[in-house]
Amino acid sequence: MWTARNSEGYEAPAALAVDTVLLTARAGDLLVLATQIDDGHRALPGGLVGAGESPEDTARRKLAEKTGVTDVYVEQLAAFANPGRDPRGWIPSIAHLALVPPDTKPRDPDAAWITARGRHRWAFDHHDIVRTALNRVEGKLWWSNVAVGILPASFPLSKARTVYEAIAHTHYDPATFARDLKATGLIEPTGETSAQGPGRPAALYRFTTRDPSWGAGRRKRMAT
């Protein structure tokens, strides 16, 4: 059991942690990166915030260590600091949400992509953290460019649609999807077209900005 005491003589948190819900979408499924721990439970990748480090930097540093990915979409989710949440001691965790492209491979052999909405035996309070992350990403989907994290620099609308469907956990009519995504003003045509396999080649689009930003505020029905 870790403990700490501050210079004023009071008990202090033993450390400050970061846990990250790293999401991607592949084949219509929303996936989360999880490590397997000894007792068979799943755990989120995370680490301890260093002195003088911002929690978001910690999250990015740990993600780079575990997946080699840099330039990731990261945002803070919430603080989880209920007493007893960490068996090591008083260690509040600042949970983060991150999104990466589907070809991202974990370096850590214990880490694997698992279905984000599947039933898993999560360690500690990680089930709550994952649920919070799913709510967040679903809620932001049509008002922000969160999907930037998963989609490549340029993409056809059909690709964007499978990502959006994985996140929203529903199906969109291709025509309606195209109309509505364009109407958000978040994307713009690159002028290029793709052409893989049979069928008419698709026009490629890119996000007008890849920095986290807020859309025009168009609503969209999620799965009920």
Place this chain on the structure above:
Amino acid sequence: MWTARNSEGYEAPAALAVDTVLLTARAGDLLVLATQIDDGHRALPGGLVGAGESPEDTARRKLAEKTGVTDVYVEQLAAFANPGRDPRGWIPSIAHLALVPPDTKPRDPDAAWITARGRHRWAFDHHDIVRTALNRVEGKLWWSNVAVGILPASFPLSKARTVYEAIAHTHYDPATFARDLKATGLIEPTGETSAQGPGRPAALYRFTTRDPSWGAGRRKRMAT
């Protein structure tokens, strides 16, 4: 400068803080409770999380001390933990949003209600925290029963409208407002009517639940 070291020999946070953005609405204005500190800056009410205490409990405890109010609408906003945010040392803060009825009086003589959207000289990172709180409460207004925190147990629609207008920072057509608030399913008629002054007495309504809950998901334009 406070410091702390944990039992493993590493530097640890000197303490865990809570800062609360306590809002109310009065006369069409959104107000926030602020204390005046020695150098003239404003600061949010807050305190340190005790060992074995949840941050939300800390927030409630401190609010009870400063305003005497119990049974407050409280939710977590976000963690603010950038290095250097607190001049006393490494002290992350978990910011909370709270809403109380407009007749709530501060006990602390240094604390006062000030306009939430006014220009004030906030101490530390409290300006960021207030801005985050305003975005949150505006964003949730029409999808949740946040206004429960400000409105009394039963109220006429005109009263609800002034509160909603203060939060959204815009004006609603009375007829449209009534139609749309009823359509959210968040409120129900009590069967009573009020009758103060001239004019037709207003039917009274109450929230179907006073626990934080999420509405039917109806959109509403906010001030641009």
Place this chain on the structure above:
DNA sequence: TAAATAGTGTCTATTAGACAATATTAG
């Protein structure tokens, strides 16, 4: 009755879901 406040009805523009119809490619 006049003034004041509460509540109802309706018109219109916007948005979203559904789906038919057309366009462009590979084989």
Place this chain on the structure above:
DNA sequence: CTAATATTGTCTAATAGACACTATTTA
């Protein structure tokens, strides 16, 4: 040409803003 995928167009239902009109009270 046929199959496959992309894109356009259109119909309809729901929603939100605006505002005229009706209802009920006090003075």
